[in-house]
Amino acid sequence: MKEMKVLLVDDEEEFASTLAERLNMRGIESLTASRGEEALKMIEADPPQVVLLDLMMPGLGGKEIFDRIRLKHPEISVIFMSGQDAPEIGPECGDCLIKPIKIDELIQRIRSISG
Amino acid sequence: MSFSGWFNGLSFLDFPESGGSPEIFRLLRNRIIVLMIVVTVIPLCSMALINLHQYRKALSEEIVKPQLVLVNKSKHSVELFLAERLSTVSFIASEHSFDELADEANLRRIFNVMKREFGGFVDLGLIDGTGLQVSYVGPYELKGRNYAGQPWFHEVKLRGTYISDIFMGFRRIPHIVMAVERVIEGGKSWMLRATIDTQRIDDIIASMGLDSKSDGFLVNREGILQTATKHLGGVLDHFPLLFPPFSSDANFIETTDSLGREVLMVYSYFQTSPFVLVVVKPRGELFRSWYTLKSGIFYVFLVSLLIILLVVFKLTDFLVKRLKESEERREAAFLEIEHSQKLSSIGRLAAGVAHEINNPMAIINEKAGLMKDLIELGGDFENRSKFLALTQAIVDSVERCRSITHRLLGFARRMEPQIESLDINEVIRETVGFVEKEARYRNIDLQLKLADGLPAILSDRGQLQQVFLNLFSNAFGAVGDGGAVTVCTRDLNGAITVSVEDNGCGMSNETLGRVFEPFFSTKKKGHGTGLGLFITYGIVKRLGGHIEAKSQEGVGTVMTVQLPERAEAVQKGCPI
Numbered sequence: 147m148k149e150m151k152v153l154l155v156d157d158e159e160e161f162a163s164t165l166a167e168r169l170n171m172r173g174i175e176s177l178t179a180s181r182g183e184e185a186l187k188m189i190e191a192d193p194p195q196v197v198l199l200d201l202m203m204p205g206l207g208g209k210e211i212f213d214r215i216r217l218k219h220p221e222i223s224v225i226f227m228s229g230q231d232a233p234e235i236g237p238e239c240g241d242c243l244i245k246p247i248k249i250d251e252l253i254q255r256i257r258s259i260s261g
Numbered sequence: 262m263s264f265s266g267w268f269n270g271l272s273f274l275d276f277p278e279s280g281g282s283p284e285i286f287r288l289l290r291n292r293i294i295v296l297m298i299v300v301t302v303i304p305l306c307s308m309a310l311i312n313l314h315q316y317r318k319a320l321s322e323e324i325v326k327p328q329l330v331l332v333n334k335s336k337h338s339v340e341l342f343l344a345e346r347l348s349t350v351s352f353i354a355s356e357h358s359f360d361e362l363a364d365e366a367n368l369r370r371i372f373n374v375m376k377r378e379f380g381g382f383v384d385l386g387l388i389d390g391t392g393l394q395v396s397y398v399g400p401y402e403l404k405g406r407n408y409a410g411q412p413w414f415h416e417v418k419l420r421g422t423y424i425s426d427i428f429m430g431f432r433r434i435p436h437i438v439m440a441v442e443r444v445i446e447g448g449k450s451w452m453l454r455a456t457i458d459t460q461r462i463d464d465i466i467a468s469m470g471l472d473s474k475s476d477g478f479l480v481n482r483e484g485i486l487q488t489a490t491k492h493l494g495g496v497l498d499h500f501p502l503l504f505p506p507f508s509s510d511a512n513f514i515e516t517t518d519s520l521g522r523e524v525l526m527v528y529s530y531f532q533t534s535p536f537v538l539v540v541v542k543p544r545g546e547l548f549r550s551w552y553t554l555k556s557g558i559f560y561v562f563l564v565s566l567l568i569i570l571l572v573v574f575k576l577t578d579f580l581v582k583r584l585k586e587s588e589e590r591r592e593a594a595f596l597e598i599e600h601s602q603k604l605s606s607i608g609r610l611a612a613g614v615a616h617e618i619n620n621p622m623a624i625i626n627e628k629a630g631l632m633k634d635l636i637e638l639g640g641d642f643e644n645r646s647k648f649l650a651l652t653q654a655i656v657d658s659v660e661r662c663r664s665i666t667h668r669l670l671g672f673a674r675r676m677e678p679q680i681e682s683l684d685i686n687e688v689i690r691e692t693v694g695f696v697e698k699e700a701r702y703r704n705i706d707l708q709l710k711l712a713d714g715l716p717a718i719l720s721d722r723g724q725l726q727q728v729f730l731n732l733f734s735n736a737f738g739a740v741g742d743g744g745a746v747t748v749c750t751r752d753l754n755g756a757i758t759v760s761v762e763d764n765g766c767g768m769s770n771e772t773l774g775r776v777f778e779p780f781f782s783t784k785k786k787g788h789g790t791g792l793g794l795f796i797t798y799g800i801v802k803r804l805g806g807h808i809e810a811k812s813q814e815g816v817g818t819v820m821t822v823q824l825p826e827r828a829e830a831v832q833k834g835c836p837i
Contacts, residue, residue, distance in 0.1 A: 158620055164627035171634050229619035230612075230670065245619045246626035246663050 182206025
């Protein structure tokens with residue numbers, strides 16, 4: 147039951163691919179992107195409902211990607227992830243999950259977004 | 262004081278720029294005390310001495326002047342008495358011829374007139390040129406005596422008139438002899454000689470009205486007493502004191518008597534006779550008011566000195582203590598900043614490491630999670646449950662690492678003041694996380710008695726953690742292995758109270774009184790900075806709270822922190 151589509155954007159490919167596989171196993175269709183530019187292209191091609199975005203990445207950072215998504219696709223929900231404790235993302239950016247992520251917590255968030 | 266003197270004075274009080282060791286403060290205290298005593302006591306002493314000197318001078322003049330006048334007056338009286346008697350004898354010798362006076366009846370008549378009109382005469386005699394007493398009127402049988410061998414006889418021959426010292430003569434009683442020579446035609450001479458009653462001189466001296474301790478008397482220039490004295494000997498005794506030097510006017514000297522008492526000697530030399538009138542008075546009598554004043558001034562001086570010393574010591578102690586405290590505070594603040602900076606650096610380093618570790622930990626977490634998912638979703642196989650347990654162990658370990666890195670990140674973050682809504686119990690649990698391992702190793706019974714339903718407080722998480730960490734660390738230091746530390750929270754009339762209680766060695770009252778002072782430590786040198794509770798105290802105060810320590814030696818210690826629901830003090834500077 148593929149109920150929703152999620153795009154995982156993280157430069158740690160091992161992390162992103164494994165998490166994507168686990169989400170897929172739980173019925174959430176997940177794609178991965180390791181670079182900001184790649185992620186934006188994928189969103190253009192096939193917009194997901196949720197984007198899981200690493201805050202600190204080489205090239206386009208999480209915040210820039212977020213701003214561009216907001217401009218073109220305000221309907222897409224974004225959940226940040228970070229290795230830092232309580233990073234400064236601003237109240238408009240919503241939640242930030244701290245790595246390592248608890249899978250149950252993540253799924254709960256995704257499901258709450260999809261309603 | 263010259264400019265260079267002032268300059269030296271300032272360098273005398275020079276204060277070291279850094280590092281106020283107790284020795285330096287002791288030195289500074291001593292220098293201030295010495296300087297203050299010098300600048301206050303020297304003027305006081307000078308003033309007292311000048312005052313005494315001036316008063317003594319004035320008093321001396323007041324006391325001595327009347328004595329000089331009295332002595333001079335009495336001397337004049339004696340001189341006048343003698344001069345009158347000599348003039349009388351001289352007049353008789355001029356007015357009467359040798360033959361007239363040789364007639365004893367005639368001589369008696371004249372003598373009676375002299376006694377009646379002038380008084381003081383004892384006898385009268387006519388002596389011819391060979392020294393033979395031709396006629397005599399008086400109480401003794403002296404007619405026919407020859408005075409040619411007497412020194413006074415030659416004196417009269419030489420000078421024409423003569424007044425003797427007081428001497429005993431043939432009559433063995435003190436008397437003065439005066440004689441006048443008359444030279445008649447042919448170079449022959451005769452002389453009229455009279456004896457004067459010394460009682461009249463004694464009367465004059467007695468009329469000076471001297472007190473019983475004072476003495477007034479005549480002494481001749483050879484130092485032989487001419488009249489009786491009260492304390493210094495009888496007639497013709499040797500004057501026992503320092504003989505007063507010649508002075509044409511009445512004068513005085515200060516000397517000591519045979520008993521060593523200080524005396525004032527007022528004297529006046531006779532001009533026409535070989536006498537000196539002397540009055541000896543004990544200084545104690547004369548200077549009674551002076552001694553009273555002197556002792557009065559001495560007591561005032563002593564009391565002033567004591568007050569000055571008391572004020573100087575107390576004031577200096579107070580000032581140096583304040584200076585020392587302020588210096589210690591300055592140094593403590595400096596060390597606190599240094600300490601904070603060090604902690605901040607460690608915090609930043611820890612944060613960097615935690616962040617770097619979090620990413621691989623996330624990968625491990627996902628891989629292990631996927632393995633677990635696959636095992637759970639796949640069919641049964643050999644050792645399935647063991648694999649499941651192993652992957653779960655990996656996930657749990659990752660969770661442990663996660664809590665460690667989060668704590669490290671939290672520690673780094675607390676350097677920046679950040680006011681947020683906090684559950685105090687949660688903050689305590691987090692902080693306990695840092696020390697529970699030590700508690701386990703040392704078998705310390707660490708109990709949390711956290712009240713439920715406490716209101717959230719607005720405060721700084723990091724700073725509170727620092728406070729609790731320090732209190733835990735102290736409690737752990739106080740208890741031995743196997744001791745007990747209890748942490749309690751409760752809501753006390755709108756303020757949140759956290760108490761950390763241990764059953765350790767406790768503190769004496771003296772230690773308890775100084776426990777929040779900077780650099781105060783009971784730990785061995787090198788084991789404690791003595792700043793822990795001082796910084797803790799500062800943080801709690803900054804957060805608008807209050808900390809107090811209760812302790813009993815051998816029983817244990819309770820440290821209680823009271824926090825307001827809003828950290829007012831911090832709130833002002835840091836927007837929430």
